[in-house]
Amino acid sequence: MANESGILILGEVDDSGKLASSTRALCGLAHGLAASLGAEVSAALLGSGVRNAAEELAACGPARVFLAEDEKLSVYNPGIHLPLIKSLCKSEGPRVVLVAHSTMGQDLAPRLSYEIGGGVVTDCVGISVDGSALKCSKPIYGGNVIAGYSATVAPLVITVRSGVGDAPAPGAHPAGIVEALGAEVPSAASAQVTERIKETGEEIGLEEAPAVVSGGRGIGGPEGFSELSKLAGVLGGAVGASRPPVDSGWVPSTSQVGITGKIISPELYVAVAISGSSQHLSGMADSRTVVAINNDPDAYIFKVSDYGVVGDWRSVLPAFTEKLAGLLKGGEQQ
């Protein structure tokens, strides 16, 4: 039976086949909306060998989890995934479809909205309910403006930015039931995924890192980034960069923080020799604590930082790293 006020979550698994943390966050978000809208939450998970992840998803509280398992679903391919999700939307008739603003979500959401005759809002940082109307907030103009959108058609497909929404506490909602997504997996698609290549090493990813140490144009070359790596090592974090070091080829493009790179919100963000262009700020403005080291006292980055040192990073940073290493080791004696 169609559930016209329903919320459908499109789940994902991480590299190790576990339920993605972004999907858990969507569950938290959906339960909040469901309470306001009087809606039922359901979810879909498509993949290969993802039965356990589907059970994990059901434990997060969607009343029903529609599971499609097939070898052909092991890697996201819109030509294979989209027809299944479209068919589910047709039979379930949700009012809202939530998906993470991931590589998959970014690709899937506009197509899905077209296929089901709905609307789409991407990269949302907030969803509010006013009466029966939904309002989605999202950064526009590179984060210089926050826009609110409401849908004039249904369903509305929403991609949600990483870090928005909190995973429900275990047992916060009664566990749902996993059932088969009863649509046939397409046998072929117009485009094929032939290879997947990892370019980052074993180190922790920017999105998961509790601390990120980023360098800008002022680092001056690839060598300087090794000094940033030392600090990242002390903090168990990752090294990032603003756009100029990436464009200059000093660091891989996977390191870029900003509207054209990754959007992150670590516990600690250290901006070294970064002036603070708005496109970079859009990628890190939600970090919990922001520290800036820059030799220009008027650099905009200081306006959006909690702590700042004006000085040459070549002198400031090694001393900062060394002192911090000592303090963190001796932390328990404090």
Added chain:
Amino acid sequence: MSEPLQIVVCVKQVPDPESPPSSFTLDSSEMRVTCSGVPPVLSPFDENALELAIALKELHGAEVTIVSAGRGLSKAVLLKALAVGADKMLVVDDEVLTRDKVDSRQTALVLASAIRDNVEKYDLVLTGIQAADTNAGQVGHLLGCMLGIPVLSLVRKAELSDGAIRVERVLPDGYEVMEAGLPVLLTVSHEVGELRYPSLVAIKGAKGLPQTTVSLADLGVDLGSEKSVDLVSLELPDRERRCQMVEADEPELAGAALAAKLVEDKKLTGFVH
């Protein structure tokens, strides 16, 4: 000799996104973002898409058509785009296409109609992954859906051979390779490279290249019922923080003092070994 490859590149003009945050102000009664004094530029990812088109033209030979839609578009910006090595331009100019007033679906519909009506055959349609003003990342996908051709998104590299295309798509930790036949639409990321600069001679020469301007009426497009989302509010984000400056006589001492300060303020409790 076979027909030359036909490439269509869709470009949007936006207020220069590298402008300082203070240049973006709101006109809430009109529900639009005013960017006084901010010059229009090609949206950066659209520049990347154009660069890819020109690079493919150099390798394989191609005819490159630039398509742009908007109201009161800068002729200088359009001419510069044409001058990097494109062959012709198609502009949809209409009062209805005012910035912040049309949604992605309407924009895609306009582009799809313009391409269908004016471009006889296309092998590749390129867009940027998202525009610098709306940051939506939808038009490429919607346009591909409307044209009925496959869409490969987040493309950082593209190679053509024997009527097929092989692309690398950006993933958070690397890339994946996808292959498809032509025609196909690609949404292009910045890794393909920055757009080359046209020479002054080329800019002068571009004035003589074929340029067509059409209105929505010419295309027979009525956007009235096509809107799917409404812009209902605009706010300026509050990103500013009160920055505590840590000072010392020597930069090394300032660095050490910064570490001590962070620990003292309990900002690093989660990082203690």
